[in-house]
Structures are given as C-alpha cells and as structure tokens.
Amino acid sequence: ETGVTQSPTHLIKTRGQQVTLRCSSQSGHNTVSWYQQALGQGPQFIFQYYREEENGRGNFPPRFSGLQFPNYSSELNVNALELDDSALYLCASSPSQGGFEQYFGPGTRLTVT
Amino acid sequence: RKEVEQDPGPFNVPEGATVAFNCTYSNSASQSFFWYRQDCRKEPKLLMSVYSSGNEDGRFTAQLNRASQYISLLIRDSKLSDSATYLCVVNDPGTYKYIFGTGTRLKVLA
Numbered sequence: 001e002t003g004v005t006q007s008p009t010h011l012i013k014t015r016g017q018q019v020t021l022r023c024s025s026q027s028g029h030n031t032v033s034w035y036q037q038a039l040g041q042g043p044q045f046i047f048q049y050y051r052e053e054e055n056g057r058g059n060f061p062p063r064f065s066g067l068q069f070p071n072y073s074s075e076l077n078v079n080a081l082e083l084d085d086s087a088l089y090l091c092a093s094s095p096s097q098g099g100f101e102q103y104f105g106p107g108t109r110l111t112v113t
Numbered sequence: 114r115k116e117v118e119q120d121p122g123p124f125n126v127p128e129g130a131t132v133a134f135n136c137t138y139s140n141s142a143s144q145s146f147f148w149y150r151q152d153c154r155k156e157p158k159l160l161m162s163v164y165s166s167g168n169e170d171g172r173f174t175a176q177l178n179r180a181s182q183y184i185s186l187l188i189r190d191s192k193l194s195d196s197a198t199y200l201c202v203v204n205d206p207g208t209y210k211y212i213f214g215t216g217t218r219l220k221v222l223a
Contacts, residue, residue, distance in 0.1 A: 033211060042117075042200055042213035043157065056209030090156055092211075099145030099204035102211065104156040 003027060004093050004105035012111045013081050021076045021108045023091030031097050032074040034066060035090040037107075043090055049074055050097040086112045114139050117203050119214035127222050130191050134217045136201030137183045145204035146184045148175055150197045151216065157200055160186075191221045 003026040013019050025032050031050045035043035045058035049068035063079040072093075078085060088109050092102035118137045126132045138146075146163035161168060163175040163184050174187040184201055198216040205212060 035213075040215075042215045045210045045212065048209050048211075050209075058210060088154075097209055099206065099209075101147065101159055101162055102202075103159065107156050 004091060004103055006089075006091050006105040006108050008108055009106070010109045010111075012113065014113055015081055015083060017081050018077065018079045019081060019110065021078075021089050021091075021110075022073070023076070023093075023105055024073045025091075025093035026103055029093035029095050029103075030072050031094045031100070032068055032072065033092045033094070033102060034074070034076045035092065036060075036085075037088040037090060039087075046076065048097065055097055081112045083112050086110060116140065116205075116212045117201060117214040119199075119201055119217045121215055121217060123218040123220055125220045125222055126191055128191055128193060130221075131187065131189045132191060132219065133185055133187045134199055134201075134219075135183050135185050136214050137181075138203045138212075139182070140203070140205060141179075141182060142206055143203045144206050146175075146177055147202040147204075148173075148184075148186050149200040149202060149213075151200055152197050160199070188219075191219075193221050193223060195219060196221045 005024045033048040034046040037043040048056040052068045068074045088107045090107045092104045094100040094102045148160040149157035151157045167176045172189045176185045200216045201214045
C-alpha cells in the first residue's frame with residue numbers, strides 16, 4: 001500500500017451542490033496532486049500543491065479549488081456541481097515538486113445526479 | 114496532436130507471450146516519464162520510471178527514445194495477472210503537470 005488515503009470512498013451529490021474531498025499524503029511527502037478520471041479515460045491533472053501553495057493547474061474551471069495544510073494533507077473543493085463532474089477523483093503524493101514519482105490513493109467516486 | 118498518445122488496444126495475448134506498448138509525447142522538453150498499471154476501478158499503481166538509459170525490472174523493460182519522442186514498455190513471459198490497463202505519464206517541466214495517456218488495455222489469455 002502507498003500510505004495515501006482518501007475520504008470518502010463514494011459520494012452522491014445533486015447538481016448545483018458543493019463537495020469537499022480529502023487526501024492524506026504519504027509520510028515524508030510534501031506535494032499532492034489531484035486528478036479527475038472519467039470512465040475509459042486516463043486521469044486528468046486538476047492541480048498540484050507544494051508546501052501549501054498551488055504550483056500547477058490543468059484545464060479546469062475556478063469552481064475546482066483546493067487547499068493543502070501544514071501536515072501536507074489536502075482538500076479538493078468543487079462548487080456548483082455539474083453532471084459531467086461524475087468521475088473518480090484521485091489524489092497522488094510525491095516527495096517534492098518537479099517530476100518525482102507519484103503514489104496514488106484509492107480515490108473517491110463521485111456521482112452527480 | 115495530443116500531448117501524450119497511446120494505442121488504446123485491447124491487446125489480447127496468450128500467456129507466455131512478449132508484448133510491447135509505445136507512447137508518444139509532444140513536448141520535447143519533458144524530462145520525467147513513468148509507466149503505471151491500473152486495474153479495473155482501482156487507482157493507478159507505479160510500475161516503473163523510465164530513464165534515458167532504459168531500465169529493467171524483472172519481466173518489464175522500459176525505454177526512452179528522445180529523438181522520436183516516445184517511451185516503450187516491454188513485457189516478457191506474460192502472466193494472466195498482467196491483465197490491466199497500462200498508462201504512460203509525462204511530466205511537463207514548465208508547469209509541473211503530469212500528463213497521462215488514455216491507457217492501453219492488455220488482456221492475457223490462458
């Protein structure tokens with residue numbers, strides 16, 4: 001196991017609602033990235049946090065936002081949920097920014113109805 | 114052109130066969146490359162990093178061809194347990210983005 005944990009495991013929300021997903025990084029890792037994976041697709045990079053600062057962002061609208069805490073755990077917040085937000089949300093931790101190997105948590109499966 | 118491209122497959126091979134996947138990338142400045150394995154409805158698991166000199170881990174060999182901008186994964190003596198989707202990942206050094214391919218499905222048949 002990677003030591004990366006995510007909660008909750010599954011979540012069902014209604015369109016327009018807001019959701020917060022949580023991730024605890026592997027011990028010794030200060031960098032967390034978030035991904036969205038739709039069925040049959042590869043993970044899409046949402047953003048990366050390094051030492052509590054966002055230092056990279058993919059093509060996602062501002063209603064996707066995040067935080068990283070001093071213990072390097074992280075949250076992903078999604079506002080105004082849309083049906084297309086239904087996906088597996090993955091968190092990955094790495095020892096630092098800059099192209100290191102990433103280790104994934106088990107993911108949160110979000111369904112928006 | 115997509116930033117990272119993979120043949121989606123599926124590749125159906127008999128046990129014991131050798132199979133190879135390629136993955137092309139568009140950013141010539143990319144420095145870090147990885148192969149991940151993903152089982153159905155599970156998280157991706159790191160299979161191996163890809164180094165300029167190539168690297169091997171048991172039955173798995175990864176190669177990088179910078180001139181042609183592709184990485185490859187070779188699996189020898191395929192096992193039933195190798196059935197999975199194989200994802201290639203390229204790190205964009207300018208933006209810290211990790212860009213995944215769509216994955217190549219492998220099914221090893223008894």
